[in-house]
Amino acid sequence: MVKNITTPLTDELVAGLHAGDSVLISGTIYTGRDLAHKRLVEALTAGKDLPFDLKGAVIYYVGPAPAPPGKPIGSAGPTTSYRMDPYTPLLLEKGLKGMVGKGNRGQSVLDAIKKYKAVYFAAVGGAAALISGSIKAAKVIAYDELGPEAVRELQVENFPAIVVDDIYGEDLYEKGTARYRKE
Amino acid sequence: MKEIPFETVKDTVAKLCMDANFDIGDDIIDALKHAVEIEESPTGKDILKQILENDRISHEEKVAACQDTGFAVFWVEIGSELRISGGELYDAIKQGVVKGYKEGYLRKSIVEDPLRRKNTGDNTPPIIYTDIVPGDKLKITVQPKGGGAENMSEVKMLTPADGAEGFKDFVVDRVRRSKANPCPPVIVGAAIGGTFEKCAMLAKKAQLRKVGSVHPDPFYADMEKELLERINNLGIGPQGLGGRVTALAVFVEAFPCHIATMPCAVNMCCHASRHKTAIL
Ligand code: SF4
Numbered sequence: 001m002v003k004n005i006t007t008p009l010t011d012e013l014v015a016g017l018h019a020g021d022s023v024l025i026s027g028t029i030y031t032g033r034d035l036a037h038k039r040l041v042e043a044l045t046a047g048k049d050l051p052f053d054l055k056g057a058v059i060y061y062v063g064p065a066p067a068p069p070g071k072p073i074g075s076a077g078p079t080t081s082y083r084m085d086p087y088t089p090l091l092l093e094k095g096l097k098g099m100v101g102k103g104n105r106g107q108s109v110l111d112a113i114k115k116y117k118a119v120y121f122a123a124v125g126g127a128a129a130l131i132s133g134s135i136k137a138a139k140v141i142a143y144d145e146l147g148p149e150a151v152r153e154l155q156v157e158n159f160p161a162i163v164v165d166d167i168y169g170e171d172l173y174e175k176g177t178a179r180y181r182k183e
Numbered sequence: 184m185k186e187i188p189f190e191t192v193k194d195t196v197a198k199l200c201m202d203a204n205f206d207i208g209d210d211i212i213d214a215l216k217h218a219v220e221i222e223e224s225p226t227g228k229d230i231l232k233q234i235l236e237n238d239r240i241s242h243e244e245k246v247a248a249c250q251d252t253g254f255a256v257f258w259v260e261i262g263s264e265l266r267i268s269g270g271e272l273y274d275a276i277k278q279g280v281v282k283g284y285k286e287g288y289l290r291k292s293i294v295e296d297p298l299r300r301k302n303t304g305d306n307t308p309p310i311i312y313t314d315i316v317p318g319d320k321l322k323i324t325v326q327p328k329g330g331g332a333e334n335m336s337e338v339k340m341l342t343p344a345d346g347a348e349g350f351k352d353f354v355v356d357r358v359r360r361s362k363a364n365p366c367p368p369v370i371v372g373a374a375i376g377g378t379f380e381k382c383a384m385l386a387k388k389a390q391l392r393k394v395g396s397v398h399p400d401p402f403y404a405d406m407e408k409e410l411l412e413r414i415n416n417l418g419i420g421p422q423g424l425g426g427r428v429t430a431l432a433v434f435v436e437a438f439p440c441h442i443a444t445m446p447c448a449v450n451m452c453c454h455a456s457r458h459k460t461a462i463l
Contacts, residue, residue, distance in 0.1 A: 020226070022229075062250065064290070065247045065252060066288045066289075074246065075246055075248070075249060075290075077249055079331065080334065080364050102331070102363060102423075103363040103364040104364065104423070122363070122422060124230050125331065125366035125422060126248065126249045126366045126453055126454055126455040127233045127234055127236075128237065128251075129238075129240040129244065129247065129248055130233060130237035130240055131237075132246070132250075147291060147302045148250075148291065148292065164424075172424055173362060173423050176224065176418075176423075176424040177418040177420070178418065179224075179418065179425050180224060180426050180427060182416040182418065
């Protein structure tokens with residue numbers, strides 16, 4: 001069964017998501033990858049305002065391709081998430097509720113997901129042309145000079161993702177791999 | 184001596200960069216279709232179908248199959264009886280990359296310095312490997328290489344005593360530890376022999392082979408089969424969410440080596456394995 005969810009995410013909504021659920025996300029989400037994360041955390045540590053409200057927010061780890069004429073955005077699939085791990089626990093502590101990326105997270109992130117009641121979604125890496133169809137609008141809201149790494153505000157409709165890590169400590173990567181392993 | 188105009192090389196390179204990113208090879212599409220048939224995990228099947236649909240959209244709408252349009256890596260064979268008129272070959276390739284990545288709306292993913300990390304803005308410089316060959320042809324292959332799979336790659340200096348088992352275990356273990364990160368199903372480029380750097384290059388070049396092709400040396404053909412089976416028994420599956428199909432192919436390259444050494448390398452590539460060739 002596919003669940004339709006809308007941002008910003010609430011505690012209640014997150015509590016209803018379980019590793020393995022397929023979801024379609026609609027609403028506003030923000031892009032951020034390596035350098036943007038570094039800057040967000042630097043801003044937080046320095047007590048400065050962030051370019052967007054973290055409360056209930058979803059960050060999509062993506063550095064999109066440039067928008068061709070007539071499209072809001074170019075191809076936009078997920079990038080590998082573990083590179084954001086050093087910055088993630090602080091963002092979760094400050095209210096971040098959802099992350100969309102690909103690949104396994106480190107223990108500190110898994111612990112913070114449980115502690116601060118958040119959720120980690122996987123989108124299909126390399127399905128960038130398909131995924132960009134669910135992005136209806138995009139605008140750069142910070143760090144424009146970082147090019148593909150700038151922070152963008154995206155309006156998404158039925159953005160396809162899969163719940164990997166939930167607040168109950170289940171991890172679909174572990175569970176799925178164990179199920180099909182034949183060694 | 185044959186002359187090839189600078190502009191011809193530049194335009195050819197620009198087109199290759201775009202074609203590579205818009206057109207996932209038929210060999211991979213066929214392998215993905217077969218994977219849908221044999222995948223046991225429902226989530227895995229679904230993901231494989233999404234990838235096929237993605238590759239169709241990319242081809243039809245001429246948009247990048249993956250947003251990570253990669254480091255532009257080139258393998259160039261230069262016939263000894265040709266010269267480039269009106270400029271240098273390296274410049275022509277570089278300018279072709281600038282043009283192709285601009286006109287194709289491909290992502291610019293290169294930073295000027297690995298520590299200071301300022302984007303160069305035009306996806307240059309490319310990485311160019313050249314071979315001088317007999318004849319008057321210029322063969323250019325582009326292999327845009329994304330960062331996610333590249334990060335899961337490794338060179339390891341095993342010793343001769345480690346033998347075939349050591350090499351195979353190294354390859355399988357590298358895939359095991361990569362888990363979901365290189366966007367499985369993957370194409371595994373593995374190499375053994377040569378020197379430290381030669382081995383790494385061969386592992387990357389191995390990915391240019393057609394998925395479904397058989398190694399000409401039966402010894403390595405058997406090894407590739409065995410490795411593919413072992414890797415697909417890891418259970419990692421499409422996108423690492425569990426399943427039967429972790430790799431679409433394993434390609435092994437071997438090269439003579441020193442009596443004291445046994446370099447081994449694995450270069451991982453995702454299902455979006457892109458490469459295109461032109462001969463001028
Ligand atoms: S590993 Fe390949 S498919 Fe995945 S994001 Fe990188 S380039 Fe794209």
